[in-house]
Each structure stands twice: as structure tokens, then as C-alpha cells.
Amino acid sequence: MTTQTLTMKLNGEEVTVQVKPSAMLVEVLRDQLELTGTKVACGEGECGSCTVLLDGRPVNSCLVPALKAQGREVLTVEGLASPGELHPLQKAFVEHGAVQCGYCTPGMLMSAKALLDQNPNPTEEEVRVAISGNLCRCTGYAKIVEAILDAGTHEVER
Amino acid sequence: MKWEEYLVPSSLEEALAILKEHQGQARVIAGGTDLIIQLKKKEVTARCLVDITNLDELKGIELEDDFIRIGACVTHQELASSSLIREKAAVLAEGASQVGSPQIRNMGTVGGNIVNAQPAADTVVPLMALEAEVEVVSSDGIRREPLGGLCVGPGQCTVDATAEILTAVRFRALGPNQGSAFARLAKRKALSLPILNTAVVVTLNDGGDTFQEVRLAVGPVAPTPFRARKAEEALRGAAVEAQAIAAALELAAQEAQPRTNPVRGSEEYRREMVKVLLRRSIERAVQAARGS
Numbered sequence: 001m002t003t004q005t006l007t008m009k010l011n012g013e014e015v016t017v018q019v020k021p022s023a024m025l026v027e028v029l030r031d032q033l034e035l036t037g038t039k040v041a042c043g044e045g046e047c048g049s050c051t052v053l054l055d056g057r058p059v060n061s062c063l064v065p066a067l068k069a070q071g072r073e074v075l076t077v078e079g080l081a082s083p084g085e086l087h088p089l090q091k092a093f094v095e096h097g098a099v100q101c102g103y104c105t106p107g108m109l110m111s112a113k114a115l116l117d118q119n120p121n122p123t124e125e126e127v128r129v130a131i132s133g134n135l136c137r138c139t140g141y142a143k144i145v146e147a148i149l150d151a152g153t154h155e156v157e158r
Numbered sequence: 159m160k161w162e163e164y165l166v167p168s169s170l171e172e173a174l175a176i177l178k179e180h181q182g183q184a185r186v187i188a189g190g191t192d193l194i195i196q197l198k199k200k201e202v203t204a205r206c207l208v209d210i211t212n213l214d215e216l217k218g219i220e221l222e223d224d225f226i227r228i229g230a231c232v233t234h235q236e237l238a239s240s241s242l243i244r245e246k247a248a249v250l251a252e253g254a255s256q257v258g259s260p261q262i263r264n265m266g267t268v269g270g271n272i273v274n275a276q277p278a279a280d281t282v283v284p285l286m287a288l289e290a291e292v293e294v295v296s297s298d299g300i301r302r303e304p305l306g307g308l309c310v311g312p313g314q315c316t317v318d319a320t321a322e323i324l325t326a327v328r329f330r331a332l333g334p335n336q337g338s339a340f341a342r343l344a345k346r347k348a349l350s351l352p353i354l355n356t357a358v359v360v361t362l363n364d365g366g367d368t369f370q371e372v373r374l375a376v377g378p379v380a381p382t383p384f385r386a387r388k389a390e391e392a393l394r395g396a397a398v399e400a401q402a403i404a405a406a407l408e409l410a411a412q413e414a415q416p417r418t419n420p421v422r423g424s425e426e427y428r429r430e431m432v433k434v435l436l437r438r439s440i441e442r443a444v445q446a447a448r449g450s
């Protein structure tokens with residue numbers, strides 16, 4: 001099968017890769033670029049474990065054809081931390097015990113990041129709406145919500 | 159078979175030319191939130207996907223004279239957050255804000271919601287109450303027609319996505335004495351398809367105590383998006399008071415044909431709930447009409 005060329009800005013760096021025309025973004029990220037932080041569970045848009053940011057907005061990378069990222073910015077969980085230091089959201093998740101099995105965590109973090117970038121000091125309801133497309137099978141929602149609220153206020157204090 | 163080509167044309171002409179050249183083997187993709195799943199399940203096949211989301215003609219929400227024109231590739235997120243839509247077609251902003259999840263609303267488009275032709279589509283039910291018309295372009299030219307005629311059965315739309323492109327929807331912006339509201343019943347607040355949804359547009363007289371016109375759209379209670387015409391007729395010229403509304407809603411519950419469904423509940427329950435949701439929507443629409 002012939003491939004097509006995809007160039008995107010991935011976690012801040014320009015990346016060019018040959019992809020199958022039918023590849024989903026998550027397949028290219030995980031299988032070709034070896035960024036396995038992004039998870040796949042349902043493959044149908046229902047669970048949010050594959051959430052990445054496309055031009056700053058959360059999307060389900062299991063439903064997004066890779067070639068939709070052409071010329072655009074993609075941020076995955078690997079792009080959150082800076083060298084040697086976790087992102088404030090990641091720290092808050094650790095501090096609040098918001099991670100149980102961890103499978104939903106990368107997607108939760110990306111949805112939370114998109115929210116805080118637009119609205120650094122959200123209400124609890126706004127947090128719940130922002131993560132409404134992310135399922136946590138371990139049902140740790142209370143701690144996840146607390147962690148996001150906490151990360152929000154820290155960002156504001158800075 | 160999986161598609162072998164993914165093309166991203168930069169003009170409408172180019173997109174139509176690609177479709178024509180592939181003679182039924184190429185298919186339009188917008189957000190892909192319906193289509194990718196249908197392709198994965200092999201319910202739909204295509205040799206080539208033509209991504210139309212970069213086309214300027216299909217973007218943007220504009221007020222032209224008294225009409226609002228929405229490009230087919232406008233996303234649910236854009237509809238829900240547009241101040242123009244919230245002000246002049248609140249029912250549509252409310253419907254769009256209820257679609258799926260933030261991730262789905264960021265990708266899913268109004269055009270895709272229409273062409274996918276589900277009788278409970280959360281933007282189509284509001285657009286039915288707004289009496290929207292659509293613009294469809296093919297290499298043979300352009301056609302404009304009422305939205306209500308497009309969907310001919312569950313999942314069946316007269317727009318042929320292998321040859322035609324729905325470019326825009328258009329409807330009259332709500333004016334003074336008009337108000338609208340959307341209501342939705344589902345098992346959860348997010349990521350769950352509606353058991354029922356209702357969209358209402360009311361026009362009151364200057365005194366705000368009589369219905370001049372009422373439009374009641376309900377989904378999914380028929381194979382296609384449904385308007386409760388008998389109830390609408392009963393409310394024309396009626397006083398804005400509980401008894402008249404209740405009498406009309408009895409008609410609506412009879413007209414609607416909800417069916418027992420393992421996910422959506424029993425016919426009896428859903429018939430009762432048609433009345434409840436419509437009443438709530440009418441009350442909010444009346445408030446909005448009096449407030450404006």
C-alpha cells in the first residue's frame with residue numbers, strides 16, 4: 001500500500017512521517033513514533049483514553065485520521081513535563097492520589113490541560129464537563145476533580 | 159477494505175472534481191466521528207476519503223440580512239460557544255452543547271450530523287424547529303431545500319456523500335417576541351444518546367400572552383426528525399396558559415410514535431416523557447420570548 005507524508009508539530013517539534021492513508025492518529029503516535037503514553041481502549045470515541053490536543057483542543061485520537069494532523073500542532077502526554085520537572089497537573093494528580101491503575105490518566109491530563117489553558121480557575125462543574133469524555137474505570141473521579149481544581153489555583157498563584 | 163487515499167482539497171471545485179473522478183468510490187469526510195466508526199465496522203466502504211474541513215466555503219457562522227448561515231463544517235463546539243447562535247437561535251446552541259463529549263464536539267460538525275441522518279441528532283432536531291434549509295452542491299450545480307426533506311429514514315439522507323457536498327444550513331434568526339429552548343433526556347449527562355430530545359420555537363403576540371406560532375420538534379419518535387404538527391396547530395392563537403398547553407401536548411403525545419427500545423425505554427414511558435420535555439421546553443421558550 002502506498003503511504004502519504006504527514007508533517008506536524010508534535011510536542012513542540014516538527015515531525016515528518018510516512019503514514020498509511022487509513023492510519024488513525026493514535027496508531028502513528030504509538031506504533032510509529034513510539035509515544036505509548038496515549039492509550040487506546042474502546043477505539044470508538046466513548047472512553048477518552050486516547051485524548052490528545054489538536055491545536056490545543058482535546059480530540060479522540062482513535063477517531064482522527066492521522067492525516068488530519070497535517071500542518072497542525074499535536075500535544076500528547078509526553079509533551080506535558082519539562083525536562084526534570086512534572087507539569088503542575090501531573091504533580092497534582094500524584095499529590096491527590098488521582099491515579100489508580102493509570103490507564104485513563106494520560107487522557108484525563110490532556111482534557112484537564114485544555115481546560116486550564118482556557119480557564120485557569122475553573123469551577124468544579126466546569127472541571128466535570130471538561131472531563132466528561134474521559135472514563136475512569138477505577139472510578140477515581142473525586143480525586144481527579146480535586147487534583148485539577150488544585151492545579152488550577154496553583155497556576156493562578158504563579 | 160480500508161481506504162487507500164486521503165485527500166485534502168483546498169477548494170470546493172477541487173473536492174467536487176475528486177468525487178466525480180472517483181465515480182462513487184470516494185466519500186466526503188468532515189469530523190469523521192460517525193464515518194470512521196462506520197468504516198471500521200465496514201458498514202460503509204470507500205476507496206478514497208475527501209476531507210472537506212479545510213474549505214473556507216464550509217466554515218463560519220454569519221448573519222446575512224435576517225438569516226443565519228452556518229457552514230457545514232462548523233463544529234458542535236463552535237455552535238455551542240457562538241454568541242450569535244446563543245442570542246438568536248439558543249435552541250441550536252443548547253442542542254450542540256449536549257452532543258457526546260468535549261472531544262466529539264471539537265471534531266463533529268453540523269453537516270455530518272445532518273447527513274448521518276439519525277432521527278435524534280442533537281443539532282438536527284433544533285434545526286427542524288428553526289425551519290432550516292440546506293444548500294447542497296454537486297458538479298451538476300446547487301440545490302436548496304428544506305432540511306425536513308433530507309432525511310428519508312434512519313441513517314438515510316438524500317445527500318449522496320460520494321457525489322455531493324452539503325455546504326451550509328440557513329434559517330431566519332429569531333427576532334423580538336420569539337424564544338426557543340431545547341430539552342434532552344438521556345441515561346447520563348455525557349456520552350449517551352438521547353432517549354428523547356425536544357426543540358421548541360415560540361412566537362408570542364406583542365402582549366406576550368398569546369401564541370402566534372409554535373414549532374415543536376421531537377426526536378427520536380419517528381423514522382425521521384419529527385414535527386408535532388397537530389399540537390402546533392392547536393397552539394396557534396391559544397392563550398399562554400397551562401391548560402391550553404397541556405391539551406396540545408396530549409395531541410403531541412398521540413402524534414409521536416416512540417417505540418419500545420431496550421436502551422431508550424418503553425413506548426408508554428417515552429410517550430409520557432414527550433409531554434414532559436415539550437412542556438419544559440415551551441415554558442423556557444416563552445420566558446425567552448418575553449425577555450427579549
Ligand SMILES: Cc1cc2nc3c(=O)[nH]c(=O)nc-3n(C[C@H](O)[C@H](O)[C@H](O)COP(=O)(O)OP(=O)(O)OC[C@H]3O[C@@H](n4cnc5c(N)ncnc54)[C@H](O)[C@@H]3O)c2cc1C
Pocket residue numbers: 044045046185186187188189190191192193194195210230231256257258259262265266267268269270271272273274278279280281317318319322323324325349350351352
Ligand atoms: C462517542 C460518540 C458520541 C456521540 N454523541 C452524539 C450525540 O450525543 N448527539 C448526536 O447528535 N450525535 C452524536 N454522535 C454522532 C456524531 O458525532 C455527530 O453526528 C457528528 O455531528 C457527525 O459529524 P462529523 O463531522 O463527525 O461527520 P462525519 O463522520 O465526517 O460524516 C458523517 C456522514 O456524513 C457525510 N458528510 C459529512 N459532512 C458532509 C457534507 N458537508 N456534505 C456531504 N456529506 C457529508 C459523511 O460522508 C458521512 O457519511 C456521537 C458520536 C460518537 C463517536
Ligand code: FES
Pocket residue numbers: 039040041042043044045046047048049050051060061062063
Ligand atoms: S480509545 Fe479513543 S475514545 Fe476510547
Ligand code: FES
Pocket residue numbers: 098099100101102103104105135136137138139140
Ligand atoms: S485510574 Fe484506572 S481507569 Fe482511571
